[in-house]
Amino acid sequence: MIARQDLLLATGKQSRDTDQQTIESFGIPGQTLMEIAGNRAADIIMADFPASLSVIFVCGKGNNAGDAFVVARILLNYGYKVTLLPVLGDDGYSPDAQLNYDRLMHLSREMGVGVSLLKKLPAPIEYDLVVDGIFGTGLERHVTSPVSDVVEQINRSGKPVYALDIPSGIHSDSGEVLGCAVRAAKTIQFGFRKLGCYLGKGPVYCGSRELVSLPFPVIYKNEMRIRLADIALQPLRRLSIHQGYEFDEGSVRAGSSGQTGKGSLSHIKRHKYNNGVVHVIGGSPGLTGAPVYAARAAWSLGMGAVRLVYPSAWALSMESLAPQLIKVPVGGSVSQPDSGFFREDDVSAVLHHLQDKVGVTVIGPGIGRRDQTQTFVRKVIQEHDGPMIIDADALHCIKGYEHIISKKRHPEQVILTPHPGELAVLTGNKPQSDLDRLKTVKSLSELLGCVVLSKGNPVFLHSHADQQTIITPYDTTDFSRAGFGDILAGHIAAFLSRTSAPLESCEHALIHGFKKLNQVKSVGKQFPEPSDLS
Numbered sequence: 001m002i003a004r005q006d007l008l009l010a011t012g013k014q015s016r017d018t019d020q021q022t023i024e025s026f027g028i029p030g031q032t033l034m035e036i037a038g039n040r041a042a043d044i045i046m047a048d049f050p051a052s053l054s055v056i057f058v059c060g061k062g063n064n065a066g067d068a069f070v071v072a073r074i075l076l077n078y079g080y081k082v083t084l085l086p087v088l089g090d091d092g093y094s095p096d097a098q099l100n101y102d103r104l105m106h107l108s109r110e111m112g113v114g115v116s117l118l119k120k121l122p123a124p125i126e127y128d129l130v131v132d133g134i135f136g137t138g139l140e141r142h143v144t145s146p147v148s149d150v151v152e153q154i155n156r157s158g159k160p161v162y163a164l165d166i167p168s169g170i171h172s173d174s175g176e177v178l179g180c181a182v183r184a185a186k187t188i189q190f191g192f193r194k195l196g197c198y199l200g201k202g203p204v205y206c207g208s209r210e211l212v213s214l215p216f217p218v219i220y221k222n223e224m225r226i227r228l229a230d231i232a233l234q235p236l237r238r239l240s241i242h243q244g245y246e247f248d249e250g251s252v253r254a255g256s257s258g259q260t261g262k263g264s265l266s267h268i269k270r271h272k273y274n275n276g277v278v279h280v281i282g283g284s285p286g287l288t289g290a291p292v293y294a295a296r297a298a299w300s301l302g303m304g305a306v307r308l309v310y311p312s313a314w315a316l317s318m319e320s321l322a323p324q325l326i327k328v329p330v331g332g333s334v335s336q337p338d339s340g341f342f343r344e345d346d347v348s349a350v351l352h353h354l355q356d357k358v359g360v361t362v363i364g365p366g367i368g369r370r371d372q373t374q375t376f377v378r379k380v381i382q383e384h385d386g387p388m389i390i391d392a393d394a395l396h397c398i399k400g401y402e403h404i405i406s407k408k409r410h411p412e413q414v415i416l417t418p419h420p421g422e423l424a425v426l427t428g429n430k431p432q433s434d435l436d437r438l439k440t441v442k443s444l445s446e447l448l449g450c451v452v453l454s455k456g457n458p459v460f461l462h463s464h465a466d467q468q469t470i471i472t473p474y475d476t477t478d479f480s481r482a483g484f485g486d487i488l489a490g491h492i493a494a495f496l497s498r499t500s501a502p503l504e505s506c507e508h509a510l511i512h513g514f515k516k517l518n519q520v521k522s523v524g525k526q527f528p529e530p531s532d533l534s
Helices: 011-023 030-048 062-076 093-109 147-156 202-206 235-244 288-299 314-319 343-354 371-383 393-397 418-427 434-448 484-499 502-520
Strands: 056-058 081-086 129-133 161-164 186-190 209-212 226-228 245-247 263-268 279-283 305-311 326-331 360-362 386-392 414-417 451-454 459-461 467-470
Touching: 030 062, 030 093, 030 161, 030 186, 030 209, 030 279, 062 081, 062 093, 062 129, 062 161, 062 326, 093 263, 186 263, 202 305, 209 451, 226 235, 226 502, 263 326, 263 371, 279 343, 279 502, 288 305, 288 484, 305 343, 305 386, 314 326, 314 343, 326 343, 343 371, 360 371, 360 484, 371 393, 414 434, 418 434, 434 451, 434 459, 434 467, 459 502, 467 502, 484 502
Parallel strands: 056 081, 056 129, 129 161, 161 186, 186 209, 226 467, 279 305, 279 360, 305 326, 360 386, 386 414, 414 451
Antiparallel strands: 245 263, 451 459, 459 467
């Protein structure tokens, strides 16, 4: 099981500050941290490549070079052929880098095995692996010649490259390519996962990413509020914990099981309406499938009841599409035939249905953007106090009226799920980069007091109440098809119905979808469909 602190994402400054605090305040010398990092990186390399291979270390002058020198010394000691290419010269190293350079050369003399110092990259036939130790997390400027020339040669060599901490040329915060960057097969990150390895071009240039933990005291990590979604979670197990149990106050967030006293669990027989209730409000001309997808997704996760609320014009088609769901058609009369979309006149009927059976509401899938529908959506959101996921067209309906969320009694129980276009509509800002989108998501969540789940690659999730940001560590492009957003909304609603924890529910829904998609692909389906996840 991955420790939660090993999922933290640090900016370059946070990483350097923690390193410095550990050295100065806690008394662990920098060379000790470097020795641990280098030894563990060497272990990773030796596990992937057999001894006797030729490894060329391309180094700068700072502590990233020092890490490389430690790795080189360990590999030399285990029979690898080691060559150094100090692209900025072989003098003027940082103190810890110089210390480890000297140790490497001392071992070379003791073993009687030469370590060559090159001035240019040799032909690819002369080496098997490149270790990138040129620049670390402090790089802020574009990479220029002569380093850029070497970087381009490395990338054209066809040889595997292992980057230490972060590929040289990648900005540690944004993932931006600073002119050019090393393309690594694997990036071995030290101490913390670097934010830039998961944003922008970072994932492309990092290859696979592996963390080497360092003995940083946890007290120095408290300011880090961004982490990866935990793919080791078992979402279905989390749902089953709540199945058939009554949770006293405090038990849901604590995740307790079996204790007595406050926060204890007591087994009870449940009626369907006490076993998770989800209401899905949606549907309009040409878009009746979206609310059905969302409702089926919630139903697939074991809800006691899923109530599909839709304009009565679609009653016939809804019966055939979703026989397992409870149907709640609204609107329409002899004097005013229903035209298939929600109107302001439908608000009271819908609120009555929501209040009749307490549950989680999803509003927006396929609901449309007609003027009367927009008024309907805003009034339902404003007047209903229960937990709510605002999705799809409902996000367009609240543009300019976002204050109705911040003024709710419990805005922290509201989840917005915009894709990038919807995020731009809500904020009036079209993010120009992943880092820009991340900041926009956090600002919107803080402004409204709610949870914001920004769909895209990666997904960004921020909770004002938890003061936590979560980023998906996997490729989400398979979800970039119509219908998957509706499925996600239904899954979130199901988890929220059982856990009452919005941030946790979003993370579990994301991981459940990811694992389910992988199961579908593992049996040979190349292009999974939304229905495969429900």
